[in-house]
Each structure stands twice: as C-alpha cells, then as structure tokens.
Amino acid sequence: QAAKPNVVVLATGGTIAGAGASAANSATYAAAKVPVDKLLAGLPELANVAKVSGEQVFQIASESFTNEHLLRLGQRVSALAKQADVDGIVITHGTDTLEETAYFLNLTVRTNKPIVVVGSMRPGTALSADGALNLYDAVTVAASKDAAGKGVLVTMNDEIQSGRDVSKTINIKTEAFKSQWGPLGMVVEGKNYWFRAPVKRHTMQSEFNIDDIKALPAVDIVYGYSNMNTTGIEAYGKAGVKALIHAGTGNGSVAAQAVDSLKALRAAGVQIVRSARVPDGFVLRNAEQPDDKYDWVVAHDLRPQKARILAMVALTKTNDSKELQRIFWEY
Numbered sequence: 001q002a003a004k005p006n007v008v009v010l011a012t013g014g015t016i017a018g019a020g021a022s023a024a025n026s027a028t029y030a031a032a033k034v035p036v037d038k039l040l041a042g043l044p045e046l047a048n049v050a051k052v053s054g055e056q057v058f059q060i061a062s063e064s065f066t067n068e069h070l071l072r073l074g075q076r077v078s079a080l081a082k083q084a085d086v087d088g089i090v091i092t093h094g095t096d097t098l099e100e101t102a103y104f105l106n107l108t109v110r111t112n113k114p115i116v117v118v119g120s121m122r123p124g125t126a127l128s129a130d131g132a133l134n135l136y137d138a139v140t141v142a143a144s145k146d147a148a149g150k151g152v153l154v155t156m157n158d159e160i161q162s163g164r165d166v167s168k169t170i171n172i173k174t175e176a177f178k179s180q181w182g183p184l185g186m187v188v189e190g191k192n193y194w195f196r197a198p199v200k201r202h203t204m205q206s207e208f209n210i211d212d213i214k215a216l217p218a219v220d221i222v223y224g225y226s227n228m229n230t231t232g233i234e235a236y237g238k239a240g241v242k243a244l245i246h247a248g249t250g251n252g253s254v255a256a257q258a259v260d261s262l263k264a265l266r267a268a269g270v271q272i273v274r275s276a277r278v279p280d281g282f283v284l285r286n287a288e289q290p291d292d293k294y295d296w297v298v299a300h301d302l303r304p305q306k307a308r309i310l311a312m313v314a315l316t317k318t319n320d321s322k323e324l325q326r327i328f329w330e331y
C-alpha cells in the first residue's frame with residue numbers, strides 16, 4: 001500500500017474549536033477553546049485519508065484577525081508548502097472572516113499544493129455539530145492530487161468552494177458558505193467530485209508573493225445607505241488610509257454628498273474602490289459613477305471585505321490606479 005499523503009492542520013481558533021455548556025447550545029458557546037491536538041484526536045477517521053499533524057498557530061475568534069495574523073499565517077503556509085514532506089495544508093478558522101483569509105492566501109501563497117480553509121457553524125459539543133465532517137472533508141481535499149492548482153479552497157457543508165468566491169451568507173444554519181458562481185465541486189465519503197475550476201489568477205499564477213510582503217497598507221471600508229453622512233470618509237482620510245473601499249448601494253452607487261468627499265480623498269492621493277453592499281452581481285466601470293473621470297477603481301464582483309484584501313495586497317506593488325483596476329479584473 002502506498003504511503004498516505006502528509007497533511008498539516010494549522011489551527012487558528014473559531015467555532016470549529018468551540019465548546020458550549022450543553023449539547024443544545026448551537027449558537028451560545030465560547031469559540032477558540034479546543035486545542036488542535038484534541039480536535040485531531042477526536043477524529044481517528046483522518047488516518048484513513050492522510051498522515052495528519054497539527055500546529056496551533058493562534059487560538060482566536062476570526063473577527064479579531066488583524067493584518068499581522070494574516071501575514072504570520074501566510075508566511076507559515078508558504079514555508080510549509082515548500083517542504084517536500086508536506087503534500088497539503090488545512091487551516092481551521094472561525095467562519096466570520098474565513099473568506100478574507102482564504103482570499104488573502106489565494107492571492108499570495110505561491111504553490112500548487114492544495115490549501116484548504118475550513119470552519120464550522122456549530123461547536124463540537126452541539127447536537128449535529130458540523131466541524132468533524134467539515135474537517136474530514138478538508139483533509140480529504142488537501143490530501144488529493146486532483147485538488148492541486150485550483151487555488152485556495154474552502155470545504156463546508158459537503159461542498160468545495162473557491163476561496164476567492166465564497167462568502168458567509170447566514171449566521172445560523174450549516175449551509176452558510178455560498179458563492180454566486182457556485183461551488184467548484186463536492187466532497188463525499190472521502191472522495192472529491194469536481195464540476196468547475198476558477199479562471200481568476202491565484203497562487204502559482206499570482207504576481208504577489210507572501211515571502212516578499214512585510215506589511216500591509218491601511219485600507220478601510222465605508223458603507224453606503226440613505227441619508228449617508230461623510231464623517232466616516234473624512235475620518236479615514238485624516239487617519240491616512242491608502243485606499244478606501246466604498247460599499248455602495250445597488251450597482252455601487254454613491255450618494256451625491258459622498259461623491260464630493262471621495263473625490264477630495266482621491267485628489268489627496270487615496271485610492272477609491274467602488275464596490276457594492278448587495279451580496280451578488282458585480283460593479284461595472286463608469287456605470288452609476290464616471291470612474292474614468294474621477295480616477296476611481298471598481299471592485300468587479302468582489303464584496304467590500306474581499307475588495308479590501310485585494311487592495312491591500314495590490315498596494316504592496318503599485319499605487320497606479322490603472323494597474324489597480326487591471327488587478328481587480330484579473331484576480
């Protein structure tokens with residue numbers, strides 16, 4: 001029998017490492033409690049799929065992830081991916097910002113080896129806990145040759161999703177992670193079934209490399225709504241942001257009073273990225289606002305929180321708005 005592939009599980013916390021007071025607590029519990037060794041010991045079925053080792057990188061709820069956490073995690077994933085004795089990497093993560101970390105790794109880790117980010121909606125102590133199967137699925141995908149070169153993946157609820165496209169869409173229920181473009185495939189009983197592949201640049205075809213990124217620039221998000229005031233935009237400008245993501249209404253529309261504030265920020269050198277607060281669809285250049293005239297960038301189909309990740313990564317290489325727009329089309 002051939003030796004099983006080597007998979008490293010990097011644990012960062014979240015509900016998948018959560019514990020509640022009783023089995024009825026599916027929503028009230030403490031996240032980031034169970035250490036990775038205990039998580040792995042509780043799942044002896046993993047040995048059928050791979051030779052698994054665990055490493056506790058952080059033990060936090062994912063809403064508290066900072067840029068420093070992203071950089072440290074990315075550097076560790078990159079170092080492991082270079083090791084000949086590592087075939088795939090799994091990252092256990094809280095679900096709240098899982099999509100941001102997955103996209104960050106997708107943009108910056110130069111490898112074809114499978115990288116899978118996974119979480120759970122219920123703690124392991126709850127009835128119908130989903131973490132064990134999600135983790136088993138993640139290790140299955142990370143151990144598979146057929147998962148190579150597909151970018152960073154997310155396994156939740158039996159589906160294999162692209163880390164670029166996927167978002168958390170509901171805060172209760174296990175079918176929380178969706179993409180408007182659909183999952184790439186499914187993982188069932190330790191086997192992958194693929195139906196599509198990503199077309200955007202990622203990992204091995206990326207022009208970005210975590211090994212060269214020492215810090216990420218300040219990029220923040222302002223939310224559009226009726227009767228919007230411009231206090232937030234101006235405060236971010238004063239705080240010295242390098243780019244501001246506008247989470248606009250509808251097709252990325254911008255309130256008249258906010259247009260003036262954003263134009264003033266752009267004139268002061270801040271990059272303006274026009275995205276939309278609606279969950280699906282995409283923002284068209286020069287529709288709703290004259291992006292060419294204002295020298296703004298549009299976020300394509302990226303949600304504001306993903307546009308922030310790409311803007312930070314892109315700004316480590318260029319501050320040219322045309323280049324930024326090219327990057328937003330390509331990644």
Ligand SMILES: NC(=O)CC[C@H](N)C(=O)O
Nearest residue numbers: 014015061062094095096
């Ligand atoms: N389901 C979860 O993982 C949410 C728990 C926590 N808020 C986190 O993101 O880490």
